[in-house]
Amino acid sequence: MNEIKEKEAWVLNGYFGILLIAILLAGTVLCFMEQQLIIGGICLILAIVLGSGVTMVQPNQSAVVIFLGRYMGTVRREGIVLTVPFSVRRTISLRVRNFNSKRLKVNDVNGNPIEIAAVIVFKVIDSAKAVFDVDRYEEFVEIQSETAIRAVATKYPYDNFEENELTLRGNAEEVSSELTTELQDRLRVAGVDVIEARLTHLAYSTEIAQAMLQRQQASAIISARKQIVDGAVGMVQDAIDRIEKEGVVDLDDERRAAMINNLLVSIVSDHGAQPVVNTGSLYQ
Template structure:
């Protein structure tokens, strides 16, 4: 693999001034019939002129001469570099890549739709040019591959907190995706700044069934919480009644009171009290 290095260059304004002087000497030489000197000055001016390069901020120019990598230039402005060389401009600016919606199976085999946005920039122009073919296309393909790889390692959702999920652990999944992408893209001289999921859903063929499953789980969880709260309330009520000596309860009446209180608290509908005014026969 190539390592980025600095290419030979000189200040562009100095180079332009030198070319102007050489052209002036050429003109004077031709008028004085000093054709050899004029031809030499003209040749040098043409050679230097072929190396004039304009570089914008956050760009790198890769210099190639006769098929050999001569180095890169990151200095913005106008410079003169290796004459008659091929120069490729690579942007070092931060860029976004929005992946397509991919259909994959999570670790449980459930089909899901997933997409992500990748924030990246080129940090080594030589690798981006020579180590991969069309680095932008390489970033696109490897990003989709990494998204698929991460999606197959985790479940879409789970009803316990014992494992990471794609839906419930966004930060951890983003960190894992960024790490996976960096390993794949470092060969292209690309630095991954951030990777985040932008779309996550069950595939259409199972979406309705999974929605019913989520609703059922939510109902069960709510019922469990209601029952736990009701038991605590009944325990407190019975203890308070017995502590204050409001009434003495034997085991049978205590069980009946607990049963009535639980039914009253847990019931979905408002309970209708039955008032006992005493027995007709004493």
Template structure:
């Protein structure tokens, strides 16, 4: 039998059983309020998913409460104590269903230990009485991690920190699928930062195309945001942005790494200077040969190249020397 048909029969049988015993248990009322699709998800073992809770305008609920309170006072005046107690008790019972939702806030409704739904709209509402209502903020929030010490892909100890911009998009997952979603965001963010830091080098002077933590901030931010989204999806959290706020070598190796950076920079600069000097010497010889200014043999060309290389590559200004003799 196909899975959907089997699930449909299961839900139908549950509703039939609940209908036959509705008067014996108040818990069966929930099976009539929960959606068919949500029961399918529960049977399939899918995690919690936000659904809209039943509610009406809160002023209607307040009006009903006021009406029963008034009826209770009238009953007291008429010396009908039992009716007065019943009216007051019913008013108190209905008053438990009145709730206020602030803007950019959601309230997760729990009915006797079972998820009833979520109210996302702001305002005054009346929902099922005797329910527990948990507040979940839907506002955009920032989390700034501590400075973490971790080794990059080359084994160099570095300090790294990041800021994560996130918001809750599924209140049911945030409340029921994790124990504390704020703490979950904090721990998973630090784990993701450590993991991303170990995948890339802090810096490199050998390959300009290699992705580094220092030189490719945008790429690293995108990778970190995707890593966080994969980790926090279970908590119903949407990662809007993730950026590195601190990146440096650890203090114990900062001096040595600075010398290494300086040496690598000097070598890279020397390489460029040598390439430029060779190009200039080649251009000078080719131009002399082309214009037939001088006829130089290999030995004279070698001497000329040597003089040009010394003059260009030297860190100090070359001192001119006049040769009055012959090269031979």
């Protein structure tokens, strides 16, 4: 496939062109009135030829000029311009646009079915590529966006309580950045620049939502318990070391074990520990 790059089309100031057409039309009328039909006919033909090249380009739009099946260039100058006569001009919007994808059902890296959707912010930067390198670039953007969303969603788990692991729910910035890069690689051929891509919807599929919610709750409880136990062990270790360092009481192995047990129970327990007063000694 021959790659087409955007180039500037031949243009003249549109107001000058309209003035020239008006002069030719006036000359045509005068020539016909004076029975100079040949000159009048030439002026009329020239006016028609020039008039066929008059076009209007709005701000943040471009006009792709095609003459006899050949790309002649792109007009980006806003306002009324005079370009190649008898050419076809295809108007392309250069404005920033949003595309909201449908809710797609895909499987994450663990095989769990999820629903995901995203909004894509893009604009056309090369009108020639948008017209000639792809067929209906708006549909191309839509299809490639959904394909990129599926590709990125299958690389990560929906959620995970393991440390240092990227997830769709917990690392939205990283996932959005990768989605933007993936989309830019796919849409570059269409002359489209991807400004931003953001997830707008992320959830487990309805058929497993309840089960995965219970799994999330169980994983959260386990993770919290682990953190509590790690903190409790550190607190007990600090307490024992301080007691022995300051000589508050001499602890043998049995007393140390009993104190560790009591401290861990009081810290880790879900409910407030109830003190038990021992009126005897540890060995009675």
